[in-house]
Amino acid sequence: MQGNSQRPRLVVKRSLNNLSAMVVDDTQEKVIFSFSTASKEFKQKMKNSGSVKASELFGQVFSLKAKEKGITKIVFDRAGFLYHGRVKAFAESLRKGGMEF
Numbered sequence: 001m002q003g004n005s006q007r008p009r010l011v012v013k014r015s016l017n018n019l020s021a022m023v024v025d026d027t028q029e030k031v032i033f034s035f036s037t038a039s040k041e042f043k044q045k046m047k048n049s050g051s052v053k054a055s056e057l058f059g060q061v062f063s064l065k066a067k068e069k070g071i072t073k074i075v076f077d078r079a080g081f082l083y084h085g086r087v088k089a090f091a092e093s094l095r096k097g098g099m100e101f
Contacts, residue, residue: 002026003075010074010101012090014081017050019058019090023071033069035062055086056093063097076101 003009003026012021022034036042037049037058045061046054066072076094081087094101 001075001077003077007073007075008032008071009077010094010099011077011079012081012087013079014086019049019055019086021058021062021090023066023069023074032071033065035065050086052086052089055089059090059093060097062090063094063099066099067097072098073100 001009003024005025005027009024009026010021011024012019018037020034020036020038023032024030025032035058037046037054042049042058042061046057048054049058066074076091078087078091083091
């Protein structure tokens with residue numbers, strides 16, 4: 001799975017208590033930006049970051065940050081995690097936020 005400057009790769013990583021995501025341009029081999037549920041900005045909005053509701057909110061916040069950077073089309077890389085639960089909630093809220101993948 002590869003991303004480029006027009007359609008960068010969004011990598012999602014799920015741990016027991018947190019969810020993190022980063023947008024990567026593979027042609028230049030650099031991270032455009034990243035965000036996590038462990039950040040102070042997100043913890044102010046929701047204290048429990050290991051739930052499906054937190055994943056939905058995280059997707060909404062992440063899609064707003066991506067639009068600020070000018071990113072609307074991505075390649076979704078779930079990094080081997082199954083597409084259900086928190087990963088699915090994150091992806092669906094990204095789509096509701098206007099991201100295409």
